[in-house]
Amino acid sequence: MSTDTPADADSDPKDGIAREKLIELAEEFHEQIEDGDVPRMTLPTRTKSNIEYDEDDDVWVYGDRTSTRSAKSVRGARKLLKAIYTLEFLVRQLEEGRSSTLRELYYLSESWDNEEAQFNDQDDSNQLVEDLEIVSDVRREDFHMRPEESGATVMGPLRIREQTRRGEREIHCQADVGEGGYQIPNDPDTIDFLECDAEFVLAVETGGMRDRLVENGFDEAYDALIVHLKGQPARATRRLTKRLHDELDLPVTVFTDADPWSYRIYGSVAYGSIKSAHLSQYLATPEAEYVGIRPRDIVEYDLPTDPLSDSDVNALESELEDPRFDTEFWREQIELQLEIEKKAEQQSLASRGLDFVTDTYLPDRLSEMGLL
């Protein structure tokens, strides 16, 4: 392989850039070894304490603290070897104009001749790709790496055009889809928005609640674009949500369970996640608002609850110190929850009837928030 004549890298200029950046990284390692230096890779520290608020973009990004993966330790050396193997693989993939999933990369490593370079588990390879994203300043999508599946869906009055591998497709996310809705592709940047009748985006945590809203025709009744988050949202889901907000000017609301883990789902939609803080500007929607369920709702509607476990309490307490939740609203809600020591699921609204959520709760909350 040589640097000068990439055979088919010209097909997409973005691929060429990605490849260049990866090779630059390899050159850096080359120089380190040649100079008799310890090979190393410096990354921002990816922990909560190194997350800072970016006032320009209203999102949370990595701070100045860095950690170094260096060959000084056996562990570090193994990581670097894996990084270099992965880097080589990505360069070749880009040259060949192909793509693969993170999981495929994991299995592919099994075929590498050097056992030290093989991944121990999927987290290992996922993290490495993220590392390379950060140091090369190229997004994973531009490496042609996909997550295995996102499966997240959209349902609502929106017409789009998707650039698929099999050609362009125009789809209306209400009329052209089944009850399951339109499935968000791995790279939502391949979508063009054609026509939008939606008034706002309602991002829903659980599949059960999303199905209830669709069954009750909430999207039609309120011109809502219902985005199913499927738990902690995938990058594609967050990217699409951000585009809906930025490009179509739709207000974004998030509807989850009332427990600390669900607040983090909202946090990652609105401000970005700790793992992908390097992409916050690209993924986060700081304007997203939290609909519920709020701890206050538990009290007000006297919802059926479960007691908080110890880990719930710890998570709530750590959220009190999380810069993403450092607002009056969240402090009040979290403190209230710690006081009542209870949590509730979205479905608990069913205790007041199956239509309560669509007829009463959401219209009330959305009106309160000035969206209806």
Add this chain to the structure above:
Amino acid sequence: MTSFQSELGESGGIAEELAESQRAISIAEFFEKNKHMLGFDSGARGLVTAVKEAVDNALDACEESDIYPDIYVEIRDTGDYYTLVVEDNGPGITRGQIPKVFGKLLYGSRFHKREMARGQQGIGISAAVLYSQLTSGKPARVTSRTNGSQTANYYELVVDTDENEPEIKREAELSPGESDLAGQHGTRIEMEMEANMRARSQLHDYIEGTAVVNPHARIELVEPGLDEPLKYERVEEASLPAETSEIRPHPHGVELGTVRKMLEATASHSVSGFLQEEFTRVGRKTADTVIDAFRDRRYGRELAYRPPLKTEVADLEPAVRAAVSNKRREATAAFARDVAERVDDRERVVHHQLRETVAAAADEVEGDFDTRFGDTVREKATAAAWHTLVGGEGRRSDSRAKSNDDDAEDRRVAEFYRLVDAATTDRKADATVERLAERLATRVAGQDDDRDRVTRTDLREYVDWAADGVEDGADVAVGDTARENVVETVWTVARAVPDDPPKVRHLADDRDAVSDLVDAMRATDIIAPPTDCLAPIGADDIEAGLRKGYDADFYAAASRDAEVSGGDPFVVEAGIAYGGEIEDGSADVLRFANRVPLVYQRGACAVTDVLKSIGWRNYKLDQPGGSGVPNGPAVVMVHVASTNVPFTSESKDAVANVPEIESEIELAVREAARELKSFLKQRQSMQKRQRKQDVLTEILPEMADKVAEVTGRDRPAVEDAMARIMGNVLVDRSVDAGDEVDRVEIAVENHSETAESLEVTDIVDAEPRELNGATAVAMDDEHFVRWDVEVGAGETARLSYELPTGADGELTVDSVEPAKLTVGGDRGDR
């Protein structure tokens, strides 16, 4: 016994009847019946014990004559019996001695000596002879040739068990050609006995142990189970054990009976002389201290009283004056005044001091007045003065107030009152103290001897009596501590008596007095006995011995200073061998006493007990359950050397649990174990380092390959990065090729955190020039260019020289741990 009882009423003839069957038995006969006591309880064991006794004797004999021992042991299976042959190159035994040494039990040169030796009682080898004759019926065959003798003496002999005397079956003088002896001098014994080889492993343990602990000896074993002789060669630099000297007994280690015998035998007349002559570590000062302690025990001390104050009724002057009659008035007055003044100068006075005082005053007055103050006058004056000092004899004063205006107060009570009050806590009621003082005074006054002499034992009894009486009459307690405090206080102000101790000839017959003397000797601090009676192996030779016996990775040894137990000095030594060819599993424990391996009764031995009690995990050895013998490829040896090793039995298999010895065993083993620990720690960290290096040696080149592939550049050299990562010393040789000469540069980069000294040698095939401080040695066709360099942490040294163009070189680096070294490839740009 019932049958005897039925006859009891009938006649008194039983005792006579019993007496008829009672007779003296010889020691030989006794051991014939009690073979197990000497280690001959079975055929398997008997053989091992016989080997052991014969070899121990041989070693002792050689060392006594400063001969490096050469010992040959052979066991032959001769069908019905086994034949044991043990031959040494010792000094040989003179003709007359041979039968007794081998044919009489308890015949030996060492039993009475206080000196370290393998054998002590003179039982072992004759017991082996006895065992062989009992089981095979055949006599032992002994050949011995003394140094310088032209012929060897040959005996066939047995032990006459009735008489414990040797019985010679055959006797001959053999020429060197006829005798089986290999050397110019030495002793050979052959015994046939009923035996078997079931104890082969113990036999081998014994021989191996003997070799380990006697690095100066050469030992060879031939037995039916061996394909070729088992040989342990002499360690070249090992020295003969230091010659031991016999020591006199130490005062702390003798019994009453022994002291009486010594008193009968001594040539000294005085006790002081006796102590100094017959005991070790006793000089004049120590003898005096012992005699003082003896006096205290034998005669007691004299109680001390304060001189009367002016305010007291008691007044020495008139009392003395009244006691002197028929002397000139002025002389008497001067004498009395002088006595009173002299007493008054003292803080306290005891009876013999008063007598001396009176004598001094009398001498004075005799000179001044030219009159004679004879013994009678002096006696009377002393008695009167003493009477005044102690106050009325046995008088009870009912209250202190009363005694003030009455006649002489009881000054004994007053003295005891002060002492008891000082000795007891403030909380004791005044009445209690007073009652105690009165009762004590009563007992002292009641003694036959009016000099107020008491022994400490007496004093304690008086105090107990007084205290019991006080407790009886009132609801008060005088506890043990209080009583002991009173005794101590009174004893401290009492004074030793001036009496001379009895002469030795009187002392020997006086059991009680000897007992007091033994007590006094034990109570006196006396420095430990000298240790030249011991010949410890020494740490170096222990290590050499372990090296001889085991092919291990690590050896450590410790030799403690001598200590004393029961008057016998002893030294404990320990050694540890670890790793290498030593088998894994429970560590081997080798026990030795006076250089003799102990192979039986491991579980009953103090050495084993101590080893089990040590927390071996602290020393990085595996120890399941945290106690017991540790696991691992290790050998732990312990040697106890003493003038009298305390064994648990006559067969000398196990060291008894004597606290002083146990404590030294522990300290010695721990000392060696600490070295093992640091070795294992070092090894662990080196192993870890080596593992890291192994992994990185694989990873770094792979990384270099991959980055070269991706970037399309040349593969970068990884050695520098490697050395930096490992904190290693990197030695890199490069050649700057020229037209006529090649310039060789060797860079030594120290990436570690400590300074490193290295020995760098470049072996080249042409003559080097411009050496710049290197030494060059030519050998055959090769030249060794060598530097000794020291490189500080983080520094680089550059060594250079010149070679004819095209010469080849090979770099070697020594004196750095291989794991800490990276030798770079030849990266010359030739």
